[in-house]
Amino acid sequence: MATEEHQKVVLIGDGVVGSAYAFSVIQQGLAEELVIINKSNERSVGDALDLEDATPFTAPVKVKAGSYQDCKDADIITICAGAAQKPGETRLKLVERNLKIMKEIVQEVVNTGFNGIFLIAANPVDILTYAVQKISGFPAHKVIGSGTSLDSARLRVAIGKKLAIDPRDVHVDMLAEHGDSEFAAYSCGTIGGTPLMDYVLANGLTKQELLKLEEEVRNKAYEIINRKGATYYGVATALARITKAILYDQNTVLPVSAYLDGEYGEKDIYLGTPAVIDKDGIQKVVELPLDSREQEALINSASVLRETTANGMTKAGLLNYLWK
Incomplete structure (x- = not known):
């Protein structure tokens, strides 16, 4: 190492x-x-x-x-x-x-x-x-x-813009698939030590507007790709941040695609979740206390990933590696 x-x-x-x-x-x-x-x-x-x-x-x-x-x-x-x-x-x-x-x-x-x-x-x-x-x-x-590191950054930027706050001070993550079934773990977020939901509601954002921001984050990649052909600056910087956490043994909590072995009630699957990153890789998964909406969304996303994984690995001739 x-x-x-x-x-x-x-x-x-x-x-x-x-x-x-x-x-x-x-x-x-x-x-x-x-x-x-x-x-x-x-x-x-x-x-x-x-x-x-x-x-x-x-x-x-x-x-x-x-x-x-x-x-x-x-x-x-x-x-x-x-x-x-x-x-x-x-x-x-x-x-x-x-x-x-x-x-x-x-x-x-x-x-x-x-x-x-x-x-x-x-x-x-x-x-x-x-x-x-x-x-x-x-x-x-x-x-x-890289998981939902980019998506989480997009969400923090979106909330920061709405509230005129530095996105680095918005602590909230997108979870599960890096894709269309991902969701925002709003119930676990904070701003300035205050629960995110309390802060945003007290400062003019409604729950409906938050759900709209979540949807915009899911679709932001499509918007960028339609305009310039690919997304790369955001994900490249996210990758560099993960690289730094490994090389410098930082024990940093980052939203990455991590292997679950019982966390969130899921096993033998990779999906986006906060995890502690050090010189040996993933030290541990940080399991967030999701509310009922978020838990349901995670179960749905895991199901989508499992089905697509099984179909894809079978068609690619990798069936012998599946659920190994």
């Missing part, structure tokens, strides 16, 4: 999300070494050459294009590879294509002797994170998905 002497991150998949993540790692000087692996080596070489020009202004990060052999001594493998979401396409429709890509990548990585942390960003992220854990055979705490 990461040490003070050497911190190495390998990025697999240098599309718009991967490239933005690489820039975030360089910009924040998170690692001592960043290796980029991409199907098109010319692109990864070009990105490495471009990124190294930023290091005199940020931190002396060694950045290069590499191969799977570079994974052997990495602390974190961040996977952004996979088919991109198209306008009008849900994340769940990507499942079969991206499961096949993920199987190939994970087997290549594991064959090098890699023993660090897998960080997954490709969609549908909860299902692909589950598949990576099953295919790799790694302990569940060492396989993390």
Whole structure:
């Protein structure tokens, strides 16, 4: 794992999300070494050459294009590879294509002797994170998905705008699927130490308006994709934040895609929930005390994920890994 002497991150998949993540790692000087692996080596070489020009202004990060052999001594493998979401396409429709890509990548990585942390960003992220854990055979705490980290940020921005408050001071998370069945855990949120529901109702927001914000958060990715083709700055920064929590052993609570083993009454599934992140990955899941609406939404989302996982892994020829 990461040490003070050497911190190495390998990025697999240098599309718009991967490239933005690489820039975030360089910009924040998170690692001592960043290796980029991409199907098109010319692109990864070009990105490495471009990124190294930023290091005199940020931190002396060694950045290069590499191969799977570079994974052997990495602390974190961040996977952004996979088919991109198209306008009008849900994340769940990507499942079969991206499961096949993920199987190939994970087997290549594991064959090098890699023993660090897998960080997954490709969609549908909860299902692909589950598949990576099953295919790799790694302990569940060492396989993390970006989960609802981006969605939670979107919700905090939306509430911050409505109330004229710094979004960093809005403490509330989106939970469950990173997708259409996710929901806002409003009953557990706080602002300035005050229960979120009390604060927003006292400052002019109604429950109906909060539910509308929740729906807007669910649809924000579609709005961005329809306008510019892809979303990448937000998720790349969220990935960088998770990376920092791991490399610097921060014991930070972040909303990620984590493996559940009884939390929320669910087992053998990955979905978005707050979790404590340290140098070993997920130290523990933070189970929120959901109200009846939120608990029902979580059960529904878990059901959607299970059904899609089963169908996708069967069609992708990964049935032997299912519920392993």
